[in-house]
Amino acid sequence: MMIKAGSPAPEFTLKDDAGIVRRLSDFRGKPVILYFYPKDDTPGCTTEACNFRDDYSAYQKANVQILGVSPDSVSSHQKFKSKYTLPFPLLADEGHEVCTAYGVWGVKKTMGHEYEGVFRTTFLIDANGVVSKVYENVKPAEHSVELLAQLKT
Numbered sequence: 215m216m217i218k219a220g221s222p223a224p225e226f227t228l229k230d231d232a233g234i235v236r237r238l239s240d241f242r243g244k245p246v247i248l249y250f251y252p253k254d255d256t257p258g259c260t261t262e263a264c265n266f267r268d269d270y271s272a273y274q275k276a277n278v279q280i281l282g283v284s285p286d287s288v289s290s291h292q293k294f295k296s297k298y299t300l301p302f303p304l305l306a307d308e309g310h311e312v313c314t315a316y317g318v319w320g321v322k323k324t325m326g327h328e329y330e331g332v333f334r335t336t337f338l339i340d341a342n343g344v345v346s347k348v349y350e351n352v353k354p355a356e357h358s359v360e361l362l363a364q365l366k367t
Contacts, residue, residue: 216317230303231291254294262354
């Protein structure tokens, strides 16, 4: 079941693209954009990540931490981050435990085929670790602008 706004964000411990262990609690005191995406270096995921990159200075101004999460490996994240010069950590959830804890792992359908994967979803988490907004079925090309507008309100 997906985590709802008003709920405490589930704590996690994952390695990032540099192999550094990251915990959600490491970022207490500042808002966090925790975005879940299906796969490194695929069209939609690249568009979404590059828009966050292009808008990164606005997130820094707002004192917001961006964290990307997918079931890809640390080495896959390293390549993706390097290829597109992404300035924020990408977290490797290879066993999809964190995706499951947030309720964004499940059965997907593409062209009549069913498979398990990540639902493209973003959680805006406040400085106290509480989910303030959930964005489901994110449109990669518009998502960063949508988040920045939310942060200004």
